[in-house]
Amino acid sequence: xxxxxxxxxxxxxxxxxxxxxxxxxxxxxxxxxxxxxxxxxxxxxxxxxxxxxxxxxxxxxxxxxxxxxxxxxxxxxxxxxxxxxxxxxxxxxxxxxxxxxxxxxxxxxxxxxxxxxxxxxxxxxxxxxxxxxxxxxxxxxxxxxxxxxxxxxxxxxxxxxxxxxxxxxxxxxxxxxxxxxxxxxxxxxxxxxxxxxxxxxxxxxxxxxxxxxxxxxxxx
Numbered sequence: 220x221x222x223x224x225x226x227x228x229x230x231x232x233x234x235x236x237x238x239x240x241x242x243x244x245x246x247x248x249x250x251x252x253x254x255x256x257x258x259x260x261x262x263x264x265x266x267x268x269x270x271x272x273x274x275x276x277x278x279x280x281x282x283x284x285x286x287x288x289x290x291x292x293x294x295x296x297x298x299x300x301x302x303x304x305x306x307x308x309x310x311x312x313x314x315x316x317x318x319x320x321x322x323x324x325x326x327x328x329x330x331x332x333x334x335x336x337x338x339x340x341x342x343x344x345x346x347x348x349x350x351x352x353x354x355x356x357x358x359x360x361x362x363x364x365x366x367x368x369x370x371x372x373x374x375x376x377x378x379x380x381x382x383x384x385x386x387x388x389x390x391x392x393x394x395x396x397x398x399x400x401x402x403x404x405x406x407x408x409x410x411x412x413x414x415x416x417x418x419x420x421x422x423x424x425x426x427x428x429x430x431x432x433x434x435x436x437x438x439x
Contacts, residue, residue, distance in 0.1 A: 226280035258285035326371035373403040
């Protein structure tokens with residue numbers, strides 16, 4: 220059975236780490252990080268890949284990502300996707316953990332992959348500074364991101380967290396956010412790569428099926 224992995228470039232460190240830990244050798248298709256900012260474009264890119272791939276099973280190492288997976292159609296392969304809203308929850312391990320953290324911290328989460336991404340909170344802020352000047356940029360960012368109080372750094376274990384703490388300190392200081400490290404892991408990704416795939420943790424679509432709205436329920 221030929222298995223392939225479809226994932227986001229933002230998760231490159233974590234995917235490669237999980238592949239090394241599990242000893243799997245599946246081919247990986249990397250999606251551009253910026254697609255997540257436009258669910259319709261992300262949906263179109265995923266469907267384009269599914270329409271062309273030759274495989275028996277496609278493992279999607281992402282979350283539902285703004286319902287960008289809604290309407291995706293399989294061909295002659297099985298499709299498996301973690302039951303999480305986004306990649307942050309994928310790394311935190313469960314919707315329950317994500318919900319608990321969200322109740323206790325108004326956090327904007329980052330990893331080194333997010334820092335390298337085409338668009339993130341800091342990229343948006345610097346764009347606004349270039350376009351409007353620093354004073355107006357701070358005013359706009361307060362309206363856009365003012366509900367965040369914490370810059371949450373995910374310690375996934377792929378590499379030391381200290382460099383990320385140092386590189387994001389200016390972001391926290393500029394946007395009046397408190398840095399906080401949250402424990403994360405690639406355990407969910409490992410389970411996606413190796414199975415088993417219980418229905419409460421994974422959405423499984425058989426060949427020649429379409430993902431419908433009722434498929435996208437999330438465990439709480």
